[in-house]
Amino acid sequence: MSEVVVVDGANVVGSVPDGWWRDRRGAAERLRDRLVEYAERRGAEVVLVVEGAARGVEPVPGVRVESADGSGDDRIVEIVAELSGQPCTVVTADRELRRRVEELGARCVGPRAVRGDV
Known part of the structure; x- marks a missing residue:
């Protein structure tokens, strides 16, 4: 069972004032395109x-x-819940989202x- 890495796109994109x-x-x-190499290197589903x-x-x-219909955080929580039992990593700096997942x-x-090594 491979790891699933769920990326909070808004949070990661917003982490650098570019x-x-x-x-x-x-x-x-651009983030999506950088994540391809990350996925290959980690052997993970992103x-x-x-x-x-x-x-x-x-x-x-x-x-x-x-694409989240509403809150991206809520969609991330839904995805993590759907993956119950499968290794999962969430990429975010959002403290409340971290707590929830x-x-x-x-x-x-x-x-x-994902930003630093991609």
């Missing part, structure tokens, strides 16, 4: 959760994209885990 606010969808697409203006980002081989058994890491 002008992402001018083009949220483009920033999410799920990128996007919301708001970033909705509609297309998946690519190695990275599944989930850790209660479901997920491990959490900060945005640097």
Whole structure:
């Protein structure tokens, strides 16, 4: 059973002040593209959760994209709950989201885990 890495797209994109606010969808697409290499290196399934203006980002081989209808955090919690029993890591710096998914058994890491080595 391979690990699933669920990425809080808004949180990771927002962790670096690189002008992402001018083009949220483009920033999410650039993150998605960097996650391909991360997924290959880790041998993990990567799920990128996007919301708001970033909705509609297309998946690519190695990275599944989930567009949240409402809150991205709520969608992440739903995904983690669906993965019950499967190794899962959530990438976010959001303390409340971390608490919610850790209660479901997920491990959490900060945005640097995917930004710094990708």
